[in-house]
Amino acid sequence: MTETPALHALWPAPVADAAVHATVTVPGSKSVTNRALVLAALAAEPGWVRRPLRSRDSQLMSDALRAMGVGIEETVSSSSAPAADGSVGGEAWRIIPAALHGPTTVDVGNAGTVMRFLPPVATLADGDIRFDGDPRSYERPLGQVITALRTLGARIDDDGRGALPLTVQGGGALEGGTVEIDASNSSQFVSALLLSAPRFNQGVEVRHVGGNLPSMPHIRMTVEMLRAAGAQVDTPEAGGEKDVWRVAPGALLGRDMVVEPDLSNAQPFLAAALITGGTVTIPDWPRRTTQPGDALRRIFTEMGGSCELTDAGLVFTGTGKIHGIDVDLSEVGELTPGIAAVAALADSESVLRGVAHLRLHETDRLAALTKEINALGGDVTETADGLHIRPRPLHGGTFHTYDDHRMATAGAVIGLAVKGVEIENVATTAKTLPDFPKMWTDMLAGDGGDPAAPGPGAGA
Structure with a gap:
């Protein structure tokens, strides 16, 4: 660089x-890279993320997952052209899932995907995961995610702030179930719950109950990537109820994803x-x-x-x-x-x-x-x-x-x-x-x- x-x-x-x-x-896309990292970390088998974005936000995500026990091996091919077997060269990260654990501290910087996507992941860890970040991260909305996770069975210590810094007291699993959330401030609130939902005991049913939901393409991105990893997802676009998403519990597959x-x-x-x-x-x-x-x-x-x-x-x-x-x-x-x-x-x-x-x-x-x-x-x-x-x-x-x-x-x-x-x-x-x-x-x-x-x- x-x-x-x-x-x-x-x-x-x-x-x-x-x-x-x-x-x-x-x-590569930051939005795709960081979603791919989360899904690969939660999979039942190793997978690949090819041509990932290497930037501060993606580095914060990969460092956080490593801190929770996930293996991430970085390789670089001399060629970015497709190989004879159809695989894509260039930089690639091999993600090796493992039992998530604490205690550890995650630095979210000022990355919305890290501060919102990883607290649900941390509920699946064995041990406490503390989240902290840049001063601006303390001001960004997170309360809806915190409240939703508590509704689903999580234990979170945020001293009543509804914001960072906070500690997720991981119990190795999360019950899941149905939750209402106002995601009118950020579509990331919905994506955060959906990405980890296949690992929840009951999966999740997320009901958006607020005003207009912004950035719907990002939720569609989350849904498509979940399905590509083997998850069963019911969405409003598939004829379901308006602003309701359901993810069934089940194993995620290790995939070979090109960003x-x-x-x-x-x-x-x-x-x-x-x-x-x-x-x-x-x-x-x-x-x-x-x-x-x-x-x-x-x-x-x-x-x-x-x-x-x-x-x-x-x-x-x-x-x-x-x-x-x-x-x-x-x-x-x-x-x-x-x-x-x-x-x-x-x-x-x-x-x-x-x-x-x-x-x-x-x-x-x-x-x-x-x-x-x-x-x-x-x-x-x-x-x-x-x-x-x-x-x-x-x-x-x-x-x-x-x-x-x-x-x-x-x-x-x-x-x-x-x-x-x-x-x-x-x-x-x-x-x-x-x-x-x-x-x-x-x-x-x-x-x-x-x-x-x-x-x-x-x-x-």
């Missing part, structure tokens, strides 16, 4: 002086093509996926680009003209920072809706985007459930990240078209996108720009 800029140092965001033409290989590229992390690179009127190709873009990032094909096309799925991957082309958009992002909230950055450079107003839950993410993303874009001369207003963005000529300045990886990449996107933007703590991108600064500069070097292509969009 290349050296990243020092924490909180200012990183001058490169300006695109020509249309971007590049092929960008995006690392897709992280489509949400492809966003800043696709945005570069849109803003500069260039072309960016993302290899290995899946033709069918549960990843929310796949919605970028539709959203960025509506904002002025065009795309095509080819044998080489997703080929996205911009015209250099960026149009505003009125869009409900409730199912794909993680895309909001990048879309807001592009919208700030558009030729008309944008309304981003359905993302009130982003106030509870790595930072309050709605407040942060409003403050940082406006500090560069923008005109962004928070609404009850999103942002209203009125494009204005932007100028340089410091773009703060609040230790949020998607704020950092959003600032880099704006910096393509606005001179003098400096990103504070760009190193926070290591959470899910290691080596982002180098990937960004390599993309700009690309294959050389087309001198006849349009330059950067509005706000330059």
